[in-house]
Amino acid sequence: MLNLKSILAASAACLAFGMAAWAEDRPALTADSVLASVNGIDITLGQMITVRDNLPPEYAALPDDVMFNGLLEQLIQQTALSQIGEGRMTKRDEIALEVQRRAYLANSLLAYTADHAVSEEAVLKAYDEKFGQTEPREYHAAHILVDSPEQAAMLRSKLDEGADFAELAKENSSDGAASQGGDLGWFALTDMVEPFAEAVAKMKEGEIAGPVQTRFGWHLIKLVETRIAEAPTIEEARDRLEGDLRQQAVEKRMSEVLENAKIERMVEGIDPAVLKDSTILGQ
Structure with a gap:
């Protein structure tokens, strides 16, 4: 190289x-x-x-x-x-x-x-939708994250019987918050993946919900408290709003392209391990 x-x-x-070599009369x-x-x-x-x-x-x-x-x-x-x-x-x-x-x-x-999804008009509209319509609320929650619904159900049973949430999180949760008893600190719902955020939005302080499945695994969630957050200025929120607009545009484009494409998969009977056989490519 x-x-x-x-x-x-x-x-x-x-x-x-x-x-x-650059002449003054060069075209x-x-x-x-x-x-x-x-x-x-x-x-x-x-x-x-x-x-x-x-x-x-x-x-x-x-x-x-x-x-x-x-x-x-x-x-x-x-x-x-x-x-x-x-x-x-x-x-x-x-x-x-x-x-x-x-x-x-x-x-x-x-x-x-992504680039054409961002305009001043689009940013202003996104800001108004996010912060202008309602008072922004922040949530303080903890969770226990495990790999299987069976383990999540077993831990939920222990919680229903009075087990300490933080101790179960330290002993069983698979993410970095485990050492803090599953404490996630303060966050906005938009900071979290949708199934998790939807569950938190419906909870009352002190309540435990779950199991809730996300792409990360199975969550048991405890809502500690909520508070009204001070809305950021548009300039403070601009980078995030633009990032959201770009991501939404990309996801929409991907969805539309795949929906309109004629896709045929001819993989019946093929062993996935065939990918390891680089001799198929020849020398």
Whole structure:
């Protein structure tokens, strides 16, 4: 794998030559502007910008000339090597490229969907729905989380017989709150997964509910107390509201796409362990 750090360091030594090629009368640059050619294969400005946009944040502080020359050298090396690699493509390589292509297109669509879900109007509407209609309430609860409904039912029986909730949580709960007797502290209902939040919303202080199933397992819940929370300002809530809008848009898009897609599964009789047999891909 090409080491961009090494390429950038090497290119820094010849910067004086790199930028001299830019003539004052050069035509306006576009994504298709050719900046180099390797055996007749063009390297364009658009390709360089794409690579730069996907670099880790640590590269952002590099001087423009160091970045430019380093990326150009990287793409020259990649292009030269890829021409040889293309001549020895295997079935494994073809499959890997197709998987990467599908993943890129899927992620690109979801990113587009998320970005276009956020607008000032949408944020204001979400804020009003979340904080403007009712007084926000916070909840203080504890829970016992276990893996099976049978264990949850057994522990519920003990609680009904008068067992101490905190002690049972310390002895049986499988999450990080166990050491605190299952205490979850204060939270808003929106902080919790829906089945858990729905159960808490219906409870009275001191009441125990459950078992309640979520994707994490089976919960027994004790509501300690509730209080009216001070609503945050829109700027304080903005990041979270925007995150919610993005997530909701992505989930809606996924649901719509799958609902409208013609999906056929041909997996009857196939042993799932076949995934471990990498010899199927060949050499």
